[in-house]
Amino acid sequence: xxxxxxxxxxxxxKPKWYIRFIPQRIKQRWGRWLNKRIPPNKQVTLTHxxxxxxxxxxxxxxxxxxxxxxxxxxxxxxxxxxxLSLLLASLLHTCIxxxxxxxxxxxxxxxxxxxxxxNQSIAFPVTLTSKAKPxxxxxxxxxxxxxxxxxxxxRLTDFGESSQSSITFxxxxxxxxxxxxxxxxxxxxLGLFRTWSYVDLDIHQIIYAEPKTSQVSLTSLDxxxxxxxxxxxxxxxxxxxxxxxxxxxxxxLKQVAWKQWAQGRGMLTKEFAQPEGKPVWLSxxxxxxxxxxxxxxxxxxxxxxLSQGQQVFGLALKQQVIEQNSGEIHRKQxxxxxxxxxxxxxxxxxxTGVNDEK
Numbered sequence: 001x002x003x004x005x006x007x008x009x010x011x012x013x014k015p016k017w018y019i020r021f022i023p024q025r026i027k028q029r030w031g032r033w034l035n036k037r038i039p040p041n042k043q044v045t046l047t048h049x050x051x052x053x054x055x056x057x058x059x060x061x062x063x064x065x066x067x068x069x070x071x072x073x074x075x076x077x078x079x080x081x082x083x084l085s086l087l088l089a090s091l092l093h094t095c096i097x098x099x100x101x102x103x104x105x106x107x108x109x110x111x112x113x114x115x116x117x118x119n120q121s122i123a124f125p126v127t128l129t130s131k132a133k134p135x136x137x138x139x140x141x142x143x144x145x146x147x148x149x150x151x152x153x154x155r156l157t158d159f160g161e162s163s164q165s166s167i168t169f170x171x172x173x174x175x176x177x178x179x180x181x182x183x184x185x186x187x188x189x190l191g192l193f194r195t196w197s198y199v200d201l202d203i204h205q206i207i208y209a210e211p212k213t214s215q216v217s218l219t220s221l222d223x224x225x226x227x228x229x230x231x232x233x234x235x236x237x238x239x240x241x242x243x244x245x246x247x248x249x250x251x252x253l254k255q256v257a258w259k260q261w262a263q264g265r266g267m268l269t270k271e272f273a274q275p276e277g278k279p280v281w282l283s284x285x286x287x288x289x290x291x292x293x294x295x296x297x298x299x300x301x302x303x304x305x306l307s308q309g310q311q312v313f314g315l316a317l318k319q320q321v322i323e324q325n326s327g328e329i330h331r332k333q334x335x336x337x338x339x340x341x342x343x344x345x346x347x348x349x350x351x352t353g354v355n356d357e358k
Contacts, residue, residue, distance in 0.1 A: 034181070040200035045107040045131070046184065050197045053099055059192035062092060092192060099193040102141055102186050105131030110201035115332070117208040117300070118174045123166035124203055126182070130161055143188040148179045174209040174296070174339045208335045211301035212294065217287060218280040218313065280324070281314045282306075282334075284341075296338050303338070307331035317341050 038050045055063065066088050073081030109127040116122035130141060147153030148169050156165060169179045185196035246268065257268040282302055289295035299315070306313050307326070314324040315334045320341065322333055 034198055035200075038198060038200065040202040042202050043107060043109045044199045044201065046103050046105065046197050046199075048100075048104070050199070051100060051103050051195055052197065053096065053193055053195045056187055056191055056194045059092070059095075059194075062088065062192055066092070091190075095190055095192045098189050099186070099195045102188045103144075103184065103195050103197065106141055106144070106184070107131070108182070108184070108199055108201060110203050113203070113205050115208065115335075116171070116205070118171055118210040120210070121168050121170045122205070122207075123168050124179065124205075125164065125166050126201065128156070128163045128165060141186075143186050145183075145185045147183050149181070149183070151179075153183075171207045174207050174293075175343045176340065177205050177207045179203055179205075206336050206339050208339045209293070209296045209300040211304060212297040214288070214298035214301055216302050216305055217282070219283045219286045280312070281316050283316045284318060285316075292342060296341060300335060300338050303331055303334045 038044065044050070066085050069081055069085035069088070073079070073083075073085060107129045109129070111125035111127060113122060113124045126146065128141075128144070142157070144156040145153045146156070146165060146167050148167060151167075151169050154165055154167055156163060167182060171177050171179075181198040181200045183196060184199055185194065187194050246266075248269070260266075260268050282299055284295055284299065287295045287298050289298060299317075303315070307328070307330070310326055312324050312326045315322040315337060317337060320337060322330070322337055
């Protein structure tokens, strides 16, 4: 069973002062080593190979206190002080074990993130589950922090079998996006040690262009200047299947969805529609703007507006074309093409509907 867990969001920490002094070559070598030791995967379970542990500042002070007490006790032959230093040392040793066990067995699984746009915070959903013991009880994990590099972190105070969390990131540019590794850290139980791991859940997302308000500019690609009908609208017809609607008495029985009626869904009528007027397009060449990014942002806004109005339209970005259509799937295809336009990685990964005519 899932256990409700309290989460606290904190602002992103400042970058460590020593990071700037680390050569880029060492950073790259560290990244390659991490990829071998903790390879990217949609689901990662923390083990001794992927958990790092070091004393915190408080832990170092604790070490020094033990040393001072032990030296004081031996010099003055004070068994009580020596016993106190040994007690503190045993507590320190116990904290090492519990700090490790707090992360060991924790499984992180990535979920499908929601669509987002540039300069907008996106919450990447992650499911955390604990390893079951032989007695079917689950390890309780305490004070777990999750964050991407230089981003705000989320603290999970306590959870048992399973918990759902969201880790935020604010992408600055459109295109394919990989937020990188998630830092999983904890200083439980007494803050003497800090345990952490860097987990790559193989998260990839297409970031849409940031929409900017503009005037909708539709273009016809043929020579017919007739404007008898309003471009891009749908009118009742018999060409394309649109959906189902409630049966109204007097309608033709030929249009009744008998299959749905046999399933006990009631009397439903098939509804058809056909485009009204000539095909219309959103074109990059005909969009005003001082730069490519400004034009793409305006196109992204126009795609959303036309999709909300259930209008039929096509998208032409130079040689890359999406044929006229309407609906939510068509909107996503257009937004993906806009997001990936001009990027180094090929746009072939855009879902069906994009025709690359190079």
